[in-house]
Amino acid sequence: MAFDRINRRLKIKTRVRKKVQGTTARPRLSVYRSNTGIYAQIIDDEAGRTLVSTSSLKDKKGTGVPKIEQAKLVGTAIAEKAKAAGIEQVVFDRNGYLYHGRVKALAEAAREAGLNF
Numbered sequence: 789m790a791f792d793r794i795n796r797r798l799k800i801k802t803r804v805r806k807k808v809q810g811t812t813a814r815p816r817l818s819v820y821r822s823n824t825g826i827y828a829q830i831i832d833d834e835a836g837r838t839l840v841s842t843s844s845l846k847d848k849k850g851t852g853v854p855k856i857e858q859a860k861l862v863g864t865a866i867a868e869k870a871k872a873a874g875i876e877q878v879v880f881d882r883n884g885y886l887y888h889g890r891v892k893a894l895a896e897a898a899r900e901a902g903l904n905f
Contacts, residue, residue: 801884808881809833817866817878817898817905819891826859826890828866830878840869859890863897870903877904
């Protein structure tokens, strides 16, 4: 059962990644969700490097906080770091996860903090 769920997400991920490419002008905001935390990084696919990253475990943003709130904190933090790095527009890569729950909370918090996608 778990193996089928993982393969399903990987198939969706490859299908989405065919269409979503991060450029230097508009890098890719990639989200990874685990059982314990949520991670976000902004990637320039042309140069092949990560520009900005943060997570709910980094800087102890997620200690004793519900997971949805962790995602909102990470979304706000990634937007602030991106603006400090001079990044205003990104392409959102949900990484095969449904746009629901923690992934949606992170995206909306990043939008509210001033990131455009």
